[in-house]
Amino acid sequence: MDATETTASTSVPERSRLAAGPRRDLGILERTGVLIEYHWLLFRRTLRGVLITRFLLPVLFLASMGLGVGSLVDENSGGVDGVPYLLYVVPGLVMVTAMQTAVGESTWPVMGFVKWNQFYRAMLNAPHSVADTLRAHWLMIAFNVATSALAFTLISALFGGVGSWWALLGTPIAVLTGMAFSTPLFVIAAKTDTDSVYSAIFRLVVTPLMLFSGAFFPIDQLPTWMQPFAWATPLWHGIELGRAAFLGGPVPDLWWVHVGVLTAYIVVGAAVSRRALRQRLVP
Amino acid sequence: MTDTVLLTARDLTKRFGDFTAVDGIDVEVHKGESFGFLGPNGAGKSSTMRMIGGVSPVTSGELSIFGLDPATHGPQIRARLGNCPQKDLLDEELSVQENLWVYGRFFGLSRKEVRERATELLEFAQLSERRGDKVEPLSGGMKRRLVIARSLINNPELLLLDEPTTGLDPQARHVLWDRLFRLKRQGVTLIITTHYMDEAEQLCDRLVVMDKGRIAAEGSPRDLIVRYSTREVVEVRFDTDDHSAHADSLGGIGERMEVLPDRILLYADDGDAAGSAVHSRELAPLSVLVRRSTLEDVFLHLTGRTLVD
Amino acid sequence: MVGYALWRFVLLRDVVAFRRMWWLFLSGFVEPVFYLFSIGIGLGALVQTVTTDQGMVVSYAAFVAPAMLAASAMNGAIADTTYNFFFKLRFAKTYDTMLATPARPWDIAVGEILWSLIRGGTYSAIFFLVALVMGFVESWWAVLAIPAALLIGAAFAAMGMWATTYMTSWKDFEFINLVIQPMFLFSATFFPLSVYPEALQWLVRLMPLYHGVEIQRGLLLGDVHWGLLVSAAYLAGLAGLGLWGASRRISQLLLT
Ligand SMILES: Nc1ncnc2c1ncn2[C@@H]1O[C@H](COP(=O)(O)OP(=O)(O)OP(=O)(O)O)[C@@H](O)[C@H]1O
Ligand SMILES: [Mg+2]
Numbered sequence: 102m103d104a105t106e107t108t109a110s111t112s113v114p115e116r117s118r119l120a121a122g123p124r125r126d127l128g129i130l131e132r133t134g135v136l137i138e139y140h141w142l143l144f145r146r147t148l149r150g151v152l153i154t155r156f157l158l159p160v161l162f163l164a165s166m167g168l169g170v171g172s173l174v175d176e177n178s179g180g181v182d183g184v185p186y187l188l189y190v191v192p193g194l195v196m197v198t199a200m201q202t203a204v205g206e207s208t209w210p211v212m213g214f215v216k217w218n219q220f221y222r223a224m225l226n227a228p229h230s231v232a233d234t235l236r237a238h239w240l241m242i243a244f245n246v247a248t249s250a251l252a253f254t255l256i257s258a259l260f261g262g263v264g265s266w267w268a269l270l271g272t273p274i275a276v277l278t279g280m281a282f283s284t285p286l287f288v289i290a291a292k293t294d295t296d297s298v299y300s301a302i303f304r305l306v307v308t309p310l311m312l313f314s315g316a317f318f319p320i321d322q323l324p325t326w327m328q329p330f331a332w333a334t335p336l337w338h339g340i341e342l343g344r345a346a347f348l349g350g351p352v353p354d355l356w357w358v359h360v361g362v363l364t365a366y367i368v369v370g371a372a373v374s375r376r377a378l379r380q381r382l383v384p
Numbered sequence: 385m386t387d388t389v390l391l392t393a394r395d396l397t398k399r400f401g402d403f404t405a406v407d408g409i410d411v412e413v414h415k416g417e418s419f420g421f422l423g424p425n426g427a428g429k430s431s432t433m434r435m436i437g438g439v440s441p442v443t444s445g446e447l448s449i450f451g452l453d454p455a456t457h458g459p460q461i462r463a464r465l466g467n468c469p470q471k472d473l474l475d476e477e478l479s480v481q482e483n484l485w486v487y488g489r490f491f492g493l494s495r496k497e498v499r500e501r502a503t504e505l506l507e508f509a510q511l512s513e514r515r516g517d518k519v520e521p522l523s524g525g526m527k528r529r530l531v532i533a534r535s536l537i538n539n540p541e542l543l544l545l546d547e548p549t550t551g552l553d554p555q556a557r558h559v560l561w562d563r564l565f566r567l568k569r570q571g572v573t574l575i576i577t578t579h580y581m582d583e584a585e586q587l588c589d590r591l592v593v594m595d596k597g598r599i600a601a602e603g604s605p606r607d608l609i610v611r612y613s614t615r616e617v618v619e620v621r622f623d624t625d626d627h628s629a630h631a632d633s634l635g636g637i638g639e640r641m642e643v644l645p646d647r648i649l650l651y652a653d654d655g656d657a658a659g660s661a662v663h664s665r666e667l668a669p670l671s672v673l674v675r676r677s678t679l680e681d682v683f684l685h686l687t688g689r690t691l692v693d
Numbered sequence: 694m695v696g697y698a699l700w701r702f703v704l705l706r707d708v709v710a711f712r713r714m715w716w717l718f719l720s721g722f723v724e725p726v727f728y729l730f731s732i733g734i735g736l737g738a739l740v741q742t743v744t745t746d747q748g749m750v751v752s753y754a755a756f757v758a759p760a761m762l763a764a765s766a767m768n769g770a771i772a773d774t775t776y777n778f779f780f781k782l783r784f785a786k787t788y789d790t791m792l793a794t795p796a797r798p799w800d801i802a803v804g805e806i807l808w809s810l811i812r813g814g815t816y817s818a819i820f821f822l823v824a825l826v827m828g829f830v831e832s833w834w835a836v837l838a839i840p841a842a843l844l845i846g847a848a849f850a851a852m853g854m855w856a857t858t859y860m861t862s863w864k865d866f867e868f869i870n871l872v873i874q875p876m877f878l879f880s881a882t883f884f885p886l887s888v889y890p891e892a893l894q895w896l897v898r899l900m901p902l903y904h905g906v907e908i909q910r911g912l913l914l915g916d917v918h919w920g921l922l923v924s925a926a927y928l929a930g931l932a933g934l935g936l937w938g939a940s941r942r943i944s945q946l947l948l949t
Pocket of ligand 1: 400424432579
């Protein structure tokens with residue numbers, strides 16, 4: 102083999118990547134595709150759990166919160182802001198589900214790929230970069246969030262909990278909301294070796310956010326000092342947008358702020374996580 | 385064997401913060417060769433391998449693999465490289481063959497190619513019967529063979545093996561050595577790290593002895609032994625906690641002496657003669673053992689330390 | 694060796710192992726407190742008052758608080774005797790080591806369940822104090838709330854442990870979720886039995902947590918009646934059954 106041969110993709114003929122000499126480069130689509138294929142394989146293996154957590158539990162939650170508690174609320178105060186409680190709470194539950202799915206997928210599994218089976222490293226030993234591995238994983242998480250949001254939306258519709266076709270817009274909003282949690286959380290797997298942090302995150306971050314971000318009741322019922330906390334976190338922004346979509350309008354005046362905050366979380370989170378994982382995986 | 389250079393390193397250095405793990409090494413590996421890095425824990429073997437494997441940026445110096453710079457052509461290098469890292473990195477939830485398929489797809493091989501290749505490699509690694517089993521319950525030796533098979537999925541021209549047999553029993557090691565010989569005969573260039581001198585003697589045409597990030601010596605196993613040791617060694621043990629007390633009483637036997645905590649080594653070209661000399665001094669040692677010199681002795685001579693502590 | 698109460702060493706091991714994780718231990722109690730607080734200021738304002746199945750009219754928060762107390766006893770117990778127990782049983786092989794000593798499967802089961810009760814009991818006690826401070830405790834009967842929480846914990850710990858001995862992989866825990874979640878949502882926790890159609894009411898009455906909730910609600914609201922003894926007996930029966938089943942299964946798994 103000639104040591105001066107270049108590997109620019111154009112100079113390499115169309116042939117098997119098993120042949121000796123320079124191999125044809127993988128384009129970005131191909132790189133993303135083959136890595137997602139692996140995640141898809143894992144997804145298929147956990148299908149039973151996915152069906153339970155994404156379809157059955159939402160039905161139960163909806164029946165309990167929407168119908169059970171809803172009947173009490175409607176009896177006593179005629180719904181929230183004139184909206185029957187079921188219709189009020191469904192978009193909140195969709196966004197909460199998006200958050201929980203995203204957080205679940207961005208915690209223990211990531212630590213697995215970094216520390217336990219270290220499969221990220223296996224990807225890096227093949228011709229992929231840290232950016233490739235993260236892109237594929239995030240796309241898969243977005244897919245997970247989208248399916249759980251959509252499933253919840255459809256099930257709610259069967260229960261009469263959806264008021265408008267615009268509710269379908271709730272799914273992309275849920276993806277934005279979920280990913281705003283997902284990308285920053287990846288940094289933890291890069292920075293720590295103990296997964297007990299994750300239990301703490303569920304207890305000290307996910308649960309309070311679920312309870313105090315306007316999913317179950319408007320945040321103006323919160324003490325004034327607590328409201329800025331809700332504004333700062335992604336879930337409230339997602340719920341504001343999602344509720345408007347599910348109820349078929351009106352568009353929130355500050356919709357662009359909501360979208361902006363969610364996007365900022367995603368973009369900054371991705372940059373920070375990518376940097377940290379690079380330091381960890383290719384030191 | 386054609387004499388093409390596959391890998392060149394000049395003054396190659398790797399630093400983690402203030403700590404220098406690889407301290408300016410020069411190495412050249414030729415096509416078809418089997419090249420070894422021999423050194424104790426922490427010598428910098430894995431750090432070097434990771435730089436060669438294109439998964440760790442070079443701090444300073446030059447490194448070129450297939451004539452390419454890993455800083456700019458990492459993916460192109462890795463596409464032609466097989467990497468068998470020190471840690472297995474298997475997905476233990478997947479089956480044996482799924483691990484191969486998944487990894488093959490990472491290289492952009494077609495599904496058909498991956499399947500064909502996996503069948504061949506399972507045969508090669510003597511894992512065909514276990515192809516559908518999950519990885520988790522496999523023995524250490526089987527997992528190691530699977531990792532080696534996996535690293536061959538893309539038909540690499542250069543195979544990196546970081547401590548391929550550490551933790552395996554002697555039987556499993558011999559099976560692995562046999563597989564590596566076959567690869568070498570097929571013309572695959574091997575770079576192997578190890579801290580077992582017998583492994584280095586068995587597998588390597590040429591090797592460097594590494595210690596504390598530096599290269600202490602370079603050559604073929606025979607070369608190194610001739611250059612840095614005598615033909616034979618006499619190991620003498622006494623019933624004591626402090627062997628240095630007996631050093632004087634053995635003075636003058638052989639060409640050189642090394643005092644270790646648990647024994648004294650006497651280097652001599654004629655081991656039997658030296659052994660008789662020890663017996664004739666009536667020191668009542670626990671044991672006197674004459675053996676051929678090994679790389680371990682070379683290492684001891686170069687660094688004053690044993691390889692496996 | 695019989696009668697040496699070797700479960701004490703099983704327990705001691707847990708205590709020592711957990712001392713290093715004390716903050717995780719503490720963070721366990723904040724969750725129900727968050728719920729209580731959220732319901733107090735949020736849903737409480739929307740629902741205002743509820744009529745219990747015994748016919749008492751109470752504020753929504755006072756209605757939910759006893760249910761949260763029962764649920765936190767359940768969660769505390771389940772965490773230790775399912776996930777942690779499974780890890781020790783299948784991965785850390787903690788018990789193989791223990792059974793090499795004179796300890797018997799029974800000691801392991803009792804030791805682990807006591808540990809989970811200490812943990813669950815601590816959560817319940819802290820939660821109870823918070824409920825007291827927030828004014829949701831309305832009767833002196835409430836002094837029995839902590840013992841009742843331990844009874845609820847024992848029932849779930851023992852049954853959870855028994856179920857865990859049948860699990861073969863982490864994925865099987867979905868089934869635990871599948872039992873616990875609906876129980877949490879439908880055991881007259883968030884709304885009274887009267888909201889359900891008649892047929893479903895009978896289904897709810899079979900759930901162990903429902904009985905836990907009934908007991909705590911009766912004690913905290915001072916609405917005590919003979920039916921609570923039936924509930925207590927039901928929970929005690931489950932605790933005994935679980936303990937028997939769990940130690941039998943541990944012997945089968947480890948002493949082969
Ligand atoms: N990512 C890292 N950050 C900091 N220090 C590191 C890192 N990786 C390796 N080192 C240090 O560099 C030194 C050389 O490590 P290396 O893994 O290359 O040794 P080795 O020769 O492969 O040893 P072993 O035989 O134990 O595998 C060690 O002291 C190690 O602690
Ligand atoms: Mg190493």
